[in-house]
Amino acid sequence: MLSGGTGECRGKQGGVPVSEDEYVSDFEFDGNWREFAAIAFTNLLLTVATLGIYRFWATTRTRRYLWSRTLFMGDRLEWTGTGQELFRSGLMALVVVLLPLSVANWAVRLMIAHGYPIVGQILSLALLIMFYILVGTAIFRGLRYRLSRTCWRGIRGGSYHQGLAYGFGYAWKNAAGLLPLGVMFPWAMVSLWNQRWNAVSFGPWSFVARGRVRGLKLPYVWCYVAPLVGIAVVVLMVRSGTILTLFGFEPKTPLQWVLIRLPALFAFIFVFALITLGYYASFFRQMVRSTSLGDMNFSFNAGAVEWMELYLVDMLLIVFTVGLGSLFISYRHWTFYVRYLQTEGRISVDAVTQSATPSAHQGEGLLDAFNMGAL
Amino acid sequence: MTGRSGAITDPVAADVFDGLTARRHPVSLTWDTAGLALAGHERGETIGWDHLTTIDWLPDAILLGRSDQPGWRLKLPPETPADLIARLPPRPRFGRWIDRFGFAKSLICGAAISAAVFYAVINSPNWLGRRLPVAWETGMSDDSIADIAANTCHTPASDAALAGLVARLDRDNADGHLPTVRVELVKLDLVNAVALPGGRVLVFDGLVKQIASPDALAGVIGHEIGHVRERHVMQAMLREFGLTMVLGGLKSGMSNTFGRLTALRFSREAETEADTWSRTQLAQANISPIPTANFFTSLEEQSPDSPLPISAYLNSHPDSASRAIGFQTAYRRDQPYRPALDEAQFRAVRQACELDTKAKPWVPKLFR
Ligand SMILES: [Zn+2]
Numbered sequence: 001m002l003s004g005g006t007g008e009c010r011g012k013q014g015g016v017p018v019s020e021d022e023y024v025s026d027f028e029f030d031g032n033w034r035e036f037a038a039i040a041f042t043n044l045l046l047t048v049a050t051l052g053i054y055r056f057w058a059t060t061r062t063r064r065y066l067w068s069r070t071l072f073m074g075d076r077l078e079w080t081g082t083g084q085e086l087f088r089s090g091l092m093a094l095v096v097v098l099l100p101l102s103v104a105n106w107a108v109r110l111m112i113a114h115g116y117p118i119v120g121q122i123l124s125l126a127l128l129i130m131f132y133i134l135v136g137t138a139i140f141r142g143l144r145y146r147l148s149r150t151c152w153r154g155i156r157g158g159s160y161h162q163g164l165a166y167g168f169g170y171a172w173k174n175a176a177g178l179l180p181l182g183v184m185f186p187w188a189m190v191s192l193w194n195q196r197w198n199a200v201s202f203g204p205w206s207f208v209a210r211g212r213v214r215g216l217k218l219p220y221v222w223c224y225v226a227p228l229v230g231i232a233v234v235v236l237m238v239r240s241g242t243i244l245t246l247f248g249f250e251p252k253t254p255l256q257w258v259l260i261r262l263p264a265l266f267a268f269i270f271v272f273a274l275i276t277l278g279y280y281a282s283f284f285r286q287m288v289r290s291t292s293l294g295d296m297n298f299s300f301n302a303g304a305v306e307w308m309e310l311y312l313v314d315m316l317l318i319v320f321t322v323g324l325g326s327l328f329i330s331y332r333h334w335t336f337y338v339r340y341l342q343t344e345g346r347i348s349v350d351a352v353t354q355s356a357t358p359s360a361h362q363g364e365g366l367l368d369a370f371n372m373g374a375l
Numbered sequence: 376m377t378g379r380s381g382a383i384t385d386p387v388a389a390d391v392f393d394g395l396t397a398r399r400h401p402v403s404l405t406w407d408t409a410g411l412a413l414a415g416h417e418r419g420e421t422i423g424w425d426h427l428t429t430i431d432w433l434p435d436a437i438l439l440g441r442s443d444q445p446g447w448r449l450k451l452p453p454e455t456p457a458d459l460i461a462r463l464p465p466r467p468r469f470g471r472w473i474d475r476f477g478f479a480k481s482l483i484c485g486a487a488i489s490a491a492v493f494y495a496v497i498n499s500p501n502w503l504g505r506r507l508p509v510a511w512e513t514g515m516s517d518d519s520i521a522d523i524a525a526n527t528c529h530t531p532a533s534d535a536a537l538a539g540l541v542a543r544l545d546r547d548n549a550d551g552h553l554p555t556v557r558v559e560l561v562k563l564d565l566v567n568a569v570a571l572p573g574g575r576v577l578v579f580d581g582l583v584k585q586i587a588s589p590d591a592l593a594g595v596i597g598h599e600i601g602h603v604r605e606r607h608v609m610q611a612m613l614r615e616f617g618l619t620m621v622l623g624g625l626k627s628g629m630s631n632t633f634g635r636l637t638a639l640r641f642s643r644e645a646e647t648e649a650d651t652w653s654r655t656q657l658a659q660a661n662i663s664p665i666p667t668a669n670f671f672t673s674l675e676e677q678s679p680d681s682p683l684p685i686s687a688y689l690n691s692h693p694d695s696a697s698r699a700i701g702f703q704t705a706y707r708r709d710q711p712y713r714p715a716l717d718e719a720q721f722r723a724v725r726q727a728c729e730l731d732t733k734a735k736p737w738v739p740k741l742f743r
Contacts, residue, residue: 030434046469049485051492057470070430075399076433078448083470151398153448154392203397258653354398354446 021346024073024296031069031330039065040327056090057083064147066334072152073347080156081149097134101127129171136170138162138198147200147360153349157202158357170197182224186216186283193287204353205294211287219279226275231268273311278304288341294352296345302336310336386414387455395447404536406459413449429466439463453734487509500617504610509553512572526737528560528580530730532723534732536716537596542717543655544597547606556600562728563737566674568595570602572612586670592724593660593715594653594667594702607645650698654705663712668702671695 043058060083067079104127112120140163147157170192177188190211197209281304288300302310312330318324386403391413394402394698402413410423429440430448437451439459451459467475473481539556542549545556556574566579571577576599578592586592602608641649657664675695692698716724728734 003665042469046473046485049482049489051489054470054485057473061469078430151446151448152396154448155395155397156446157406285680349397351401351498354395359445 021348022073022294024343024345024347026342027338028071029069029335030071031065031335033328035069036062036065036328036331040331044243044327054083059083059086060324062330065238066331067150070334071336072343077150077155080151093138093263101131107276111195123134123212132174133164133167135167135259137167139167139170140199143196143200147202148357149204153352154354154357155203157200157351158355158359160201160357166192166196166199172255183265186220186279187213189283190216190287197291201357202293204351205260207291207293209287209291211290215281215286216282219282222275223279226272229275274304274308275308277311280304281307292345294345294347296330296343296347299342299344300337300340301342302340306336306340356357376556387452387459389452390450392446392448392450394444394448403527404459406462411449411459424462426465426466429464432466437463496526500610500613504613507606507609509574511613512574515717522563522577523577523737525733525735526562527577528562528728528731528734530723533560533727533730536720536723539720540593540596540715541600543660543662544593544653545600546580546656546659547604553604556603558596558599560724560727561737562731562734566701568599570599570608572608574603576600576603583725583728588666589714589721589724590657590663590666591670592721593662594657594664594670597653597656598649600656602641602645605645605648605652607641608646608650611641646692650701654702656706658705658710660715661711661713662715664702664705667707668699671699671702675699 003018039061043054043061046054047058060079060081063079063081067077070077071188105124108120108127110123111123140159140161142162144159144163147159150157173191177185190213194211197207200207281302285300285302288298291298310332314325314329316331317328319325386405389402389404391400391402392398400415402415405412405414411427413419425440426443428440428442430440432438435453437455439449439451441447465474469478471480478684537560538555541556541558544669548555552682554574556576558576558578560583561577561579562578564584565579566581566585568576568578568582576596578596578599582595583592586595603679639729653667657667
């Protein structure tokens with residue numbers, strides 16, 4: 001049998017030669033959309049044929065493909081999760097969390113309607129807080145699950161935490177971030193990023209996230225100003241409606257009145273989205289740069305335009321294929337992250353020891369229950 | 376080592392990751408019936424075939440794992456001999472059950488079962504509605520419609536005439552094994568009639584004024600009694616209940632009386648069934664179907680855009696032309712038809728809402 005206990009096998013032990021530190025390279029993706037389409041369409045067929053039950057296995061197949069076509073230092077990632085565990089945790093989340101929550105919500109409504117408004121309001125506030133805690137816990141557990149099912153050269157990730165602390169953090173930091181007119185929102189986002197990434201690990205190393213709010217204030221101020229800019233654009237474009245009438249086009253019906261102002265609406269959405277994504281791009285870029293794993297550092301160099309392109313093409317893809325294009329969203333997003341994520345630093349393969357974290361038994365059922373699965 | 380054919384096979388070079396570190400260990404592989412033998416990585420070892428799992432077929436390798444050691448990985452090169460590949464467990468593809476059963480078979484079976492479930496769910500209101508006891512329907516009757524009592528018109532003569540007409544039409548219930556259908560006039564200038572839960576039929580005054588013949592009134596009332604007796608009311612309530620369960624109270628904003636009245640829509644099949652019921656009962660009661668056909672023809676000449684009183688009936692009972700034909704063809708030349716109501720009775724019904732001074736005009740909440 002092989003020598004060495006789990007996670008203890010380092011360096012020269014067992015006569016294995018000490019490896020030189022190697023410079024790490026970026027992640028590479030060598031899949032293509034045709035291969036992915038074969039998976040996506042059979043997934044769709046089976047999901048429809050099973051009234052949606054197959055979606056858990058579909059997710060697993062999709063991830064197994066995306067992970068296995070992603071290379072790091074010449075070796076492929078591996079998704080070790082199973083559809084069965086996703087299905088079981090989805091069912092659990094439904095029975096243990098979602099059902100009681102909706103029953104409680106219904107009971108509180110009855111109380112308010114039947115003469116206990118104050119108690120009812122207090123209870124509904126408590127329910128809202130509980131909901132936020134659960135969502136936070138779900139987000140953390142989703143991350144933990146994904147890391148624990150991601151394997152590279154047989155080494156996986158994980159976490160020692162159950163996610164409840166993050167759930168509480170999620171609830172109060174979001175509340176604090178939103179309450180004074182949303183001024184503290186960037187702080188909440190940064191703080192939550194640090195909290196969750198500092199609590200997870202890959203192989204022997206915990207991620208270290210030292211994100212700071214500095215540098216995000218200006219983009220966020222723009223977000224604040226964005227609605228005003230948007231309104232200015234709308235006013236301009238509504239004027240353009242009058243320009244149209246100058247050319248002899250009189251809106252006769254309310255529909256026409258709306259139609260000639262549609263460009264204004266689109267322009268508003270576009271400008272607003274671009275500004276919001278500008279903030280998000282800065283946030284994401286800065287957070288990735290301040291996160292490290294062992295001697296590895298990361299960077300992410302997609303700006304607002306790249307994010308905008310990602311979402312715009314997503315939207316067009318869905319609209320012009322009557323929804324069928326949504327099958328490719330996970331592919332597009334995964335390749336987006338792989339394309340713009342850069343890694344630098346050094347790694348000694350002997351130092352990359354197996355994760356000693358308990359392997360998460362529950363999948364991401366909770367996250368799924370709140371309909372928040374990103375990939 | 377010998378392969379299956381007994382010929383000597385050359386060792387295959389492969390990589391092992393031991394699941395403890397990320398180090399790659401080059402090994403050379405040989406195999407026989409006992410298992411896969413690894414040499415070159417620390418001590419040599421032989422792994423039994425039943426401990427090996429196929430994890431994936433990658434573009435440049437076959438990835439194997441061990442059921443007794445999570446994280447242990449063996450990467451076979453693309454040029455792995457077919458003899459070895461044949462001995463490996465099949466690769467997982469769609470999921471364990473589907474892989475065992477076959478993709479096409481699973482798809483067809485799944486689709487068949489799902490279609491059956493879907494069909495059962497869609498038809499459950501109809502199936503259930505026919506079988507639930509009539510008494511339950513009375514219990515489910517809508518409270519918000521109870522306040523309509525102040526808007527119904529009653530005179531002794533009109534009540535007697537309507538009760539007589541119901542008895543003549545609903546002959547299957549002559550023994551009274553079901554609760555008697557109550558037909559009431561409502562003081563509202565709307566050309567419409569509705570069937571409500573609990574065997575209640577409302578005929579709006581506008582309809583009575585529009586109708587020239589008591590036989591046509593019998594035809595319309597017969598249609599509504601048909602809805603009651605064929606359990607369409609219960610079916611529609613179950614369907615609405617199911618919808619609100621699915622849509623999560625999206626329709627709760629429509630919970631005023633008028634919304635409820637119009638929300639209980641019957642399917643086209645139900646409308647045809649109610650018409651058939653009406654024609655059958657008219658025939659057994661020796662009431663001519665022709666005036667009813669004429670009434671529908673007169674509606675057909677109205678466009679759906681005509682003012683509200685008439686469009687109400689057209690909206691809830693579409694396709695007047697084919698309904699008129701249905702009643703026309705039910706006419707039997709040799710049948711001894713008698714009027715549904717005599718002149719005095721018909722007059723009593725038509726004048727009920729003017730004579731009953733206690734009846735208040737009904738203003739649906741929608742218009743308030
Ligand atoms: Zn009808």
